[in-house]
Amino acid sequence: MNPPTAERPLLRLVQGTLAGPALAPDPGDFDAVFRHYAPYVARVGLRLLGAESELDDLVQEVFMEAHRGLGGLREPGALRGWLTRICVRRATRRLRQRRLRVFLSLEAVSDAELPLDASASPELAAEVAALYRRLSRMASKERVVWVLKHVEGESLDEIAFLCDCSKSTVQRRLRSAEAHFESEAAP
Template structure:
């Protein structure tokens, strides 16, 4: 019973960040499924977690692995629908936010996988460069380069799409 409560607390604490990373990597429509897969895997393998790295590092790696699995599965399916609409608090504002999210999602999809992962881990998960290097297995300088290139490519794509800062 105590383990169940601890796991529930773990899910409550980490699910929003896992969902943000999954939404950027696989799209908002598939993110819920990825989150479920991540926490099934975490539950299954938590007792074998060796503490060689921080828990958050391990969790991000599990999340990226689940995202890659979902993307590979999607390759054989027809194209998915566009992003889900924003919650309708203020219809005009929600529509604008949905458009920006859709454009950002499209822009992120144009990035090479390594750049998309690095920028998502930095900007959405708030990880520092060293943590990203550990998760991805890349050198620190490579991580910095990927993030810089991703930011430049996103800026260029979004400006071309009419999104201004």
């Protein structure tokens, strides 16, 4: 496992928000919530989906689902984790649908189209694209758990919360994902 390092720009998805509760918008103000959290949801969604083409729709779906429950949310501090949970669920569903379309040959497997920082080298871009190509051949739930662990740097407890499953299930999915990488590397 690769523990989160100090230089990694990790955002804690569940607790300890970057903005902090004091700056969090009023959950009753939908537009303010959207403006505050949409970039964050987009970032998490992009890393989970590995493609920019579906990002708009994913973000809109997340906030449409959130719209129903915003009024009943008592703690503004819980908003970020709640949105992330919706995002993870929606992204998992999209990944599953994408795999099904590819399986049925309705959609070609496309190269990763991830926007990288301007400072990223061509080598890094190629490495990240190769990683997401391998992830595209992995089962959706295992892929999501693996990305949350290694790209986002989340703890097992946080991943269990976000994926609405037990910690042992998270560990099992991680092992399965790692076995997938090993089997792909095997001659």
